[in-house]
Amino acid sequence: MEQKKKHNGFASGFGFILAAAGSAIGLGNLWSFPYKTSANGGAAFVILYVLCVLIIGVVTMVAELYIGKRAAANPITAYKKANKNLGWIGIFAIIIPLFIICYYSVLGGYTVKYSMNSFSGNAGIMTTFVGNIGEVILYTAIFMILAVIVVMAGIKGGIEKACKVLMPALFFILVALAVYSLCLGEGVSEGLNFYLNPDFSKIGFNEILAAMSQAFFSLSLGMGIMVSYGSYADKKINVGKSISMICIFDTLVALLAGLIIFPAVYHYKAVNADAAINLGGILLMFETLPYVFADMGAIGQIVSFFFFLMVAIAALTSVISLLEVVTQFVIQKFKIARKRAIVFVAIITFAVSIPIGISLGLVLNGNNSMLICGENWLDFFDKVTNTVLMPLGALGACVAIGWFLDKPKTFKQAVNPMQLHRALVEDGLQLGWFGKIFAVMVKYVTPLLILIVEVFGVKELLFTAQGFNLNGLGIVLTAYGLCIVCVIVYFIFFKNSQTGTNQDELKIAEKVEAVEEERKK
Numbered sequence: 001m002e003q004k005k006k007h008n009g010f011a012s013g014f015g016f017i018l019a020a021a022g023s024a025i026g027l028g029n030l031w032s033f034p035y036k037t038s039a040n041g042g043a044a045f046v047i048l049y050v051l052c053v054l055i056i057g058v059v060t061m062v063a064e065l066y067i068g069k070r071a072a073a074n075p076i077t078a079y080k081k082a083n084k085n086l087g088w089i090g091i092f093a094i095i096i097p098l099f100i101i102c103y104y105s106v107l108g109g110y111t112v113k114y115s116m117n118s119f120s121g122n123a124g125i126m127t128t129f130v131g132n133i134g135e136v137i138l139y140t141a142i143f144m145i146l147a148v149i150v151v152m153a154g155i156k157g158g159i160e161k162a163c164k165v166l167m168p169a170l171f172f173i174l175v176a177l178a179v180y181s182l183c184l185g186e187g188v189s190e191g192l193n194f195y196l197n198p199d200f201s202k203i204g205f206n207e208i209l210a211a212m213s214q215a216f217f218s219l220s221l222g223m224g225i226m227v228s229y230g231s232y233a234d235k236k237i238n239v240g241k242s243i244s245m246i247c248i249f250d251t252l253v254a255l256l257a258g259l260i261i262f263p264a265v266y267h268y269k270a271v272n273a274d275a276a277i278n279l280g281g282i283l284l285m286f287e288t289l290p291y292v293f294a295d296m297g298a299i300g301q302i303v304s305f306f307f308f309l310m311v312a313i314a315a316l317t318s319v320i321s322l323l324e325v326v327t328q329f330v331i332q333k334f335k336i337a338r339k340r341a342i343v344f345v346a347i348i349t350f351a352v353s354i355p356i357g358i359s360l361g362l363v364l365n366g367n368n369s370m371l372i373c374g375e376n377w378l379d380f381f382d383k384v385t386n387t388v389l390m391p392l393g394a395l396g397a398c399v400a401i402g403w404f405l406d407k408p409k410t411f412k413q414a415v416n417p418m419q420l421h422r423a424l425v426e427d428g429l430q431l432g433w434f435g436k437i438f439a440v441m442v443k444y445v446t447p448l449l450i451l452i453v454e455v456f457g458v459k460e461l462l463f464t465a466q467g468f469n470l471n472g473l474g475i476v477l478t479a480y481g482l483c484i485v486c487v488i489v490y491f492i493f494f495k496n497s498q499t500g501t502n503q504d505e506l507k508i509a510e511k512v513e514a515v516e517e518e519r520k521k
């Protein structure tokens with residue numbers, strides 16, 4: 001009994017991998033990746049994407065996971081433990097997820113609605129559904145409650161257990177649907193051609209940027225997810241192997257998603273395939289695909305149900321991870337029970353998700369009366385977090401590990417990656433043959449590449465084909481303003497106070513358990 005109580009993290013290494021893969025695999029894989037690939041040079045984009053995963057993704061993920069693992073604490077404490085002057089980076093790792101939960105849950109709600117409604121037919125319902133605010137709020141709430149139930153049960157009893165069932169289910173549905181789609185016959189090769197035909201002439205700087213930022217989002221980097229999950233991972237897990245598996249799963253799922261979507265769209269010519277696909281993201285998933293499913297006849301209802309169930313599962317396991325980071329911090333900093341912490345976080349994010357749902361519904365119905373900086377609220381939140389803040393979070397993780405973990409005595413030591421390599425091995429980061437490469441990458445290459453993503457992402461917001469974009473400026477200023485507020489909040493409230501650890505959380509849980517047992521008597 002005593003033995004069991006000492007550990008409040010993942011029970012097994014594989015449980016950790018499934019949970020982290022659950023965070024990574026989400027809407028980014030199932031819809032962004034396929035349409036971005038088709039629009040940006042097919043297989044040429046895939047090659048680029050894989051390179052980004054290898055060069056930036058893996059390195060940043062190792063850095064984040066290791067920061068969490070060595071500290072066994074929430075991101076703010078974890079960054080403080082990496083270097084006492086860096087705790088402020090951790091606050092980004094909590095604020096960014098808070099924002100993402102708000103809009104991701106609205107889309108999660110859509111997927112729940114579409115899977116449940118599959119047997120009544122989803123074709124043509126998009127504008128009426130998204131415009132029906134009551135219904136959108138209801139489904140957002142259902143989606144969030146599902147995520148809250150899982151997070152409430154803790155890491156081992158909630159997240160790990162849920163992911164052990166949900167992730168295999170997701171893989172199974174994915175493979176089954178891909179096989180089905182690839183066996184449709186006519187139109188399949190046309191679809192594959194549209195999706196993967198390599199067009200290297202399309203690859204330019206913008207496509208490289210697109211691949212890099214897709215890799216960040218898809219791997220859940222630049223926020224506290226991997227720091228937080230890493231903090232709950234068993235000390236004995238093999239960091240390198242775990243991360244390779246997470247990245248392989250994530251990329252595989254993204255590739256397979258396209259193999260379901262494009263052959264089916266081209267086989268059932270219910271819609272003008274090229275035009276429909278080029279609409280991208282939301283419309284491809286919630287408008288085009290339902291017509292394709294409707295064309296499949298009776299079996300289409302089943303295919304539709306499983307398809308949207310799969311997307312809902314993917315979104316759910318991602319939101320669970322986002323909720324967990326914030327909840328972990330609230331529990332540990334404010335010393336409150338998990339149940340209270342998650343309810344508090346859920347209420348705040350749900351409240352913000354309401355105007356997001358309303359704004360998106362209006363825009364999809366052609367009504368532009370509720371915009372911020374020229375964008376519907378969802379895109380506004382998405383740009384603030386993904387374009388501006390996420391690269392900063394990732395940069396923070398790499399710089400913390402690459403430059404501030406070790407305490408070199410001379411300048412020569414400070415700039416020498418092999419010195420960092422030795423320091424990391426001493427600190428406990430065993431990466432085998434990859435160790436030396438990692439040291440060079442995390443110190444020089446990856447931060448530089450991330451900086452490029454940040455600078456050009458911002459530039460793209462500020463300058464469009466029409467010239468300087470005031471709306472883009474609004475987005476950029478909001479994001480950087482938020483950074484400044486976060487840092488001020490950190491220095492006023494968190495810098496000199498205890499921000500808690502997983503051990504504190506364990507003690508709180510034990511106290512709650514004791515009180516509950518007392519009450520039962």
Ligand code: PFF
Binds near residue numbers: 217218224225318322
């Ligand atoms: N990785 C998820 C996806 O591909 O949809 C989205 C996501 C989840 C991003 C969690 C960030 C995050 F922290």
